[in-house]
Amino acid sequence: MSTAIAYQSISSFVSHQSSTISQSSRQPLLLPTKGFKINLSLSYYTSRRKINFSKIEAIASQTSVPYNTLLSPSKNIIPDNSHKKSNEAALILIRHGESLWNAKNLFTGCVDVPLTEKGVEEAIEAGKRISNIPIDIIFTSSLIRAQMTAMLAMIQHRRKKVPIILHNESDQAKSWSQVFSEETKDQSVPVIPAWQLNERMYGELQGLNKQETAERYGKQQVHEWRRSYDIPPPKGESLEMCAERAVAYFEDNIEPKLAAGKNVMIAAHGNSLRSIIMYLDKLTCKEVISLELSTGIPLLYIFKDGKFMKRGSPVGPTEAGVYAYTKRLAQYRQKLDDNSEVLCS
Numbered sequence: 001m002s003t004a005i006a007y008q009s010i011s012s013f014v015s016h017q018s019s020t021i022s023q024s025s026r027q028p029l030l031l032p033t034k035g036f037k038i039n040l041s042l043s044y045y046t047s048r049r050k051i052n053f054s055k056i057e058a059i060a061s062q063t064s065v066p067y068n069t070l071l072s073p074s075k076n077i078i079p080d081n082s083h084k085k086s087n088e089a090a091l092i093l094i095r096h097g098e099s100l101w102n103a104k105n106l107f108t109g110c111v112d113v114p115l116t117e118k119g120v121e122e123a124i125e126a127g128k129r130i131s132n133i134p135i136d137i138i139f140t141s142s143l144i145r146a147q148m149t150a151m152l153a154m155i156q157h158r159r160k161k162v163p164i165i166l167h168n169e170s171d172q173a174k175s176w177s178q179v180f181s182e183e184t185k186d187q188s189v190p191v192i193p194a195w196q197l198n199e200r201m202y203g204e205l206q207g208l209n210k211q212e213t214a215e216r217y218g219k220q221q222v223h224e225w226r227r228s229y230d231i232p233p234p235k236g237e238s239l240e241m242c243a244e245r246a247v248a249y250f251e252d253n254i255e256p257k258l259a260a261g262k263n264v265m266i267a268a269h270g271n272s273l274r275s276i277i278m279y280l281d282k283l284t285c286k287e288v289i290s291l292e293l294s295t296g297i298p299l300l301y302i303f304k305d306g307k308f309m310k311r312g313s314p315v316g317p318t319e320a321g322v323y324a325y326t327k328r329l330a331q332y333r334q335k336l337d338d339n340s341e342v343l344c345s
């Protein structure tokens with residue numbers, strides 16, 4: 001998928017949900033792939049990975065995204081171009097903090113609901129946990145609960161760079177949001193919203209209470225709708241269908257950044273992240289059923305030599321284990337410590 005196509009449906013910061021859903025449902029990628037069944041899923045992912053890694057370089061050199069022109073490499077105390085020679089990068093995944101509909105136990109899907117006060121606190125706490133880990137680019141869904149989470153988390157980061165949302169709007173709107181100071185650009189982190197990272201579309205369950213739905217249709221049925229791999233809820237997306245867009249977006253737009261040494265944070269949703277984790281960890285359709293993600297808990301992966309290494313969830317910014325993962329993370333943190341007065345002022 002080209003960058004242009006990937007971005008074609010990105011709506012504005014507060015997106016109009018109805019348009020997000022109709023755009024999603026128009027995408028051919030959302031249609032279930034014939035023959036992509038339970039017993040084939042692993043080879044599907046394996047083959048996607050093979051294809052993908054062989055084309056990473058090509059994609060990386062072809063991909064031209066707005067932030068490359070908007071935000072130039074840093075010339076700061078911690079040079080962001082230090083990663084250029086490295087074949088290693090950090091990948092942080094965060095499910096958004098608690099939303100108002102999580103709190104009410106309602107099926108949310110693609111409905112654009114903001115965070116609760118608890119969700120805001122969870123996002124801040126998540127930010128503290130990853131505050132010593134480098135972040136060069138942020139990808140979020142187009143939904144405000146993920147974007148709020150990314151922003152609140154970034155405010156805690158010790159590097160104190162400013163996250164800037166890059167809207168995919170008209171050329172005029174783009175030109176109106178240009179930044180004219182190189183120094184300011186250097187102190188910014190691009191934030192790319194992508195509808196492909198949205199929560200799975202929950203169809204006719206959206207807005208219904210989960211408990212009441214289980215009482216009406218039976219626990220087993222509702223569990224299948226919520227956690228099975230290929231059974232969609234009524235008029236909604238199965239995890240398989242969600243993976244078709246989320247994993248494709250990850251492969252086409254995020255992996256090339258990691259391969260180029262950029263440290264990436266993704267703020268998204270329970271199911272779009274489950275599908276991406278299924279891909280990263282090569283989980284089978286059975287294994288993914290029991291994969292549950294808590295709100296506001298960051299997960300760290302190291303991308304090295306074309307492989308993803310799961311590093312769990314940093315429990316705190318000073319957790320020694322996190323910085324033992326790789327020499328580069330330890331060095332980054334050391335630089336933050338050395339420059340803390342300058343960076344944190």
Ligand SMILES: O=C(O)[C@@H](CO)OP(=O)(O)O
Pocket residue numbers: 102106107108109110199202226270271
């Ligand atoms: O309602 C939803 O959109 C999701 C995430 O909150 O629910 P589930 O736990 O069923 O994946």
